[in-house]
Amino acid sequence: MGYVKGLRCKECNKEYDKLPLHVCEYCFGPLEVDYDYDTIKTKISRESIQAGPASMWRYEALMPIDGEPKVGHHVGFTPLVRAKNLGKVLGIKELYVKNDSVNHPTFSFKDRVVSVAISKAIEFGYDTVCCPSTGNLANSVASQAAAAGLKSFIFIPSGLEAGKILGTNVYGTNLISVKGSYDDVNRLASEIGAQHNWAFVNINIRPYYGDGSKSYGYEIAEQLGWKAPDAVVVPVAGSSLITKIYRAFKEFDMLGLIDGVPSKIFAAQATGCAPVTTAIKNGTDVIKPVKPNTIAKSIAIGNPADGYYGVKTAKESGGYGEDVTDEEVVKGMKLLAETEGIFTETAGGVTVGVTKKLIEQGRIKPDDLTVICITGNGLKTQEALINEYPAPPEIEPNIESFEEIFSNSMMV
Ligand SMILES: *Cc1c(COP(=O)(O)O)cnc(C)c1O
Ligand SMILES: [Zn+2]
Numbered sequence: 001m002g003y004v005k006g007l008r009c010k011e012c013n014k015e016y017d018k019l020p021l022h023v024c025e026y027c028f029g030p031l032e033v034d035y036d037y038d039t040i041k042t043k044i045s046r047e048s049i050q051a052g053p054a055s056m057w058r059y060e061a062l063m064p065i066d067g068e069p070k071v072g073h074h075v076g077f078t079p080l081v082r083a084k085n086l087g088k089v090l091g092i093k094e095l096y097v098k099n100d101s102v103n104h105p106t107f108s109f110k111d112r113v114v115s116v117a118i119s120k121a122i123e124f125g126y127d128t129v130c131c132p133s134t135g136n137l138a139n140s141v142a143s144q145a146a147a148a149g150l151k152s153f154i155f156i157p158s159g160l161e162a163g164k165i166l167g168t169n170v171y172g173t174n175l176i177s178v179k180g181s182y183d184d185v186n187r188l189a190s191e192i193g194a195q196h197n198w199a200f201v202n203i204n205i206r207p208y209y210g211d212g213s214k215s216y217g218y219e220i221a222e223q224l225g226w227k228a229p230d231a232v233v234v235p236v237a238g239s240s241l242i243t244k245i246y247r248a249f250k251e252f253d254m255l256g257l258i259d260g261v262p263s264k265i266f267a268a269q270a271t272g273c274a275p276v277t278t279a280i281k282n283g284t285d286v287i288k289p290v291k292p293n294t295i296a297k298s299i300a301i302g303n304p305a306d307g308y309y310g311v312k313t314a315k316e317s318g319g320y321g322e323d324v325t326d327e328e329v330v331k332g333m334k335l336l337a338e339t340e341g342i343f344t345e346t347a348g349g350v351t352v353g354v355t356k357k358l359i360e361q362g363r364i365k366p367d368d369l370t371v372i373c374i375t376g377n378g379l380k381t382q383e384a385l386i387n388e389y390p391a392p393p394e395i396e397p398n399i400e401s402f403e404e405i406f407s408n409s410m411m412v
Helices: 037-043 046-050 056-062 084-090 110-124 136-148 162-169 182-195 206-211 214-223 240-254 275-281 307-317 326-340 346-360 399-407
Strands: 004-009 031-035 080-082 095-099 128-132 151-157 174-178 231-235 264-270 321-324 370-374
Touching: 031 206, 037 056, 046 056, 046 214, 056 214, 080 214, 084 095, 084 326, 084 346, 095 214, 110 128, 110 136, 110 206, 128 136, 128 182, 136 151, 136 162, 151 162, 151 182, 162 174, 174 182, 206 240, 214 240, 231 240, 231 346, 240 264, 240 307, 264 275, 264 307, 264 346, 275 307, 275 321, 321 326, 321 346, 326 346, 346 370
Parallel strands: 095 370, 128 151, 151 174, 231 264, 231 370, 264 321
Antiparallel strands: 004 031, 080 095
C-alpha cells in the first residue's frame, strides 16, 4: 500500500510532489503518477493478487492512493465472458467480452476511475467533488460522493439520455445542465475549478483518476490466465481508458506477472465524433477537434484531453482506429444482446460495430485472441433502441389467445 513517488511530466519528465496537479508548469504536458516499481516488484506476485479481494483493489499496490480506499470497495473484477456465439458470427476463434456493463455501483467502467479519484480527494482533504461528464462519470461521481458523505457538483451537456440524468439525480447531488457540447462543459468546469477549492475528478486530480482505468487491463490479463491478448478493441472518448489498458499490460510484463505484450490496441469511435480514429487513419498525431453529433453520447468528446496519447497507443501497439455510423451502433447493440445476452449502451454498440469492421478489413485475424471492451449498460441509453421494437402483442389471459398468436407465427 502506497508506492507512489510523486507525479512526473509525461513530456519533459519534471518531477512533482503528490499534489492535486495535472499540468506541467514548464512545458504544459500532462502529469502522470510515478510509482516505485522496484519495491512493488518485491511485494506482489500472481499468488498475492489472487489472494486479494474480488474487486479492483486486488491491485491496490498499483493504484495511486496512500491509505486504504475510502469508497468503492466493491468496484471491478467484472466478468470476462467467453463470447462463442458472437465470435462465430464475426469469424473469430477466441473472442472475449470484458463486461463492465455490470460494474458496481453504477454499471460502467467509470466506477473504477471514480473510486480512486474520490479516495484521493479525501486524502487531499477536499469536502466537495465535481466533474464535467458525458453521463457515466456523472452517475458514478454522484453515487460514490453520496457513499463517501461528500458534497458534489456535476456538469453535463444539455440533451443527455433520461437514464443518465435520473441516474445522477437519485443520489442527491447538484446536477447542472450546460447549454453546449461536452467540450463547452469541460471548459466551463476548468474555470469554476479556478474559483472554488473543489476536487474535479477528471481535471485537477486527473493523473490519479486515470490510473483507476489500469485495473480494467490488469483484470483482462489475469482473467485470461495471466497473459495479454493479441487484440483489444476500446471505445474512446478522452483517450484515458485506451492508454491505461496498454499501460496495464506493460506494467504486468515489467513486473514479471505476464510474459510479453503482443496486444494490438484498436480505438473505436462513432463517425459523428471521431477525432482520434480520424487522426489514426490519416497517419498523424495531431488531433483536429470536431463538433459531436452521434447517439453514442457517452463517448462524444470532440476535443479529447489525451487524444494524442490515444493515437500513440494505437500506433505503437500495431493497432488501428475505426468508426461506425449511428445505424451500425444500433446494429452492434442488438448483435451483442442477441448473441451473448448482454445489453450494452451505445458505446458498446460502437465497440461491436468497429470490431466487425476491423475483422472484415483483416486487421484482426481469425486466430487473434481478441477482447472487446464493453464499458456501459444499455438500460441507461434506451432512447437508442426504443423505436426498434413494436409494442408486444397483448392477449387475453387464456390459452386460446396465446395459441392464436402462436399459430400466426409471430414468434422468433
Ligand atoms: C467514458 C467512457 C468511455 C471512454 O472513456 P475515456 O475518456 O476514453 O477514458 C468508454 N465507454 C463508456 C461507456 C464511457 O462512459
Ligand atoms: Zn513538462
